Amino acid sequence: MRRKSSLVIGVLAVGLAVSAQAKKMTECSMRYDLKGWSVFYKTAGGTGTIRCDNGQHATVRLSAKGGGLTAGKTEIRNGLGQFSKVANMNDLFGSYNAASAGAAAGKAVSVSTMKKGPVRLDMSGKGTGFELGAALGRLSITRK
Numbered sequence: 001m002r003r004k005s006s007l008v009i010g011v012l013a014v015g016l017a018v019s020a021q022a023k024k025m026t027e028c029s030m031r032y033d034l035k036g037w038s039v040f041y042k043t044a045g046g047t048g049t050i051r052c053d054n055g056q057h058a059t060v061r062l063s064a065k066g067g068g069l070t071a072g073k074t075e076i077r078n079g080l081g082q083f084s085k086v087a088n089m090n091d092l093f094g095s096y097n098a099a100s101a102g103a104a105a106g107k108a109v110s111v112s113t114m115k116k117g118p119v120r121l122d123m124s125g126k127g128t129g130f131e132l133g134a135a136l137g138r139l140s141i142t143r144k
Contacts, residue, residue: 028052030081034062037073042066042137055091059144064136079125079142084118096121096139114139
């Protein structure tokens with residue numbers, strides 16, 4: 001009887017530990033460089049590094065494409081992206097819906113918010129270039 005109750009308690013303890021681990025969310029951020037241009041069609045590409053507070057990290061490739069009424073050329077260096085909390089870093093890879101509007105000349109400042117399902121990405125950065133207009137598009141993040 002004592003052995004059975006010890007076994008039941010052990011199984012319950014393992015179940016609670018697994019349940020607590022499943023609910024733990026991680027915070028991740030991304031440092032990135034991004035270059036792009038637009039003449040009605042907007043395109044940009046770059047690289048970055050994602051780091052999470054649970055120790056996960058990855059080097060990534062960024063690709064943005066979209067359309068709208070835009071014209072310009074920009075380059076962002078050492079930008080910062082902040083993700084909403086996720087269960088695992090793998091939730092961050094994929095395509096985000098993006099909308100942007102801006103006007104810049106000389107020193108550019110970029111701020112945008114994107115969504116991929118429940119995951120939100122806020123990106124900000126400083127750089128150089130010029131741009132005028134508004135665009136809708138997608139930003140894809142893939143492992144490098």
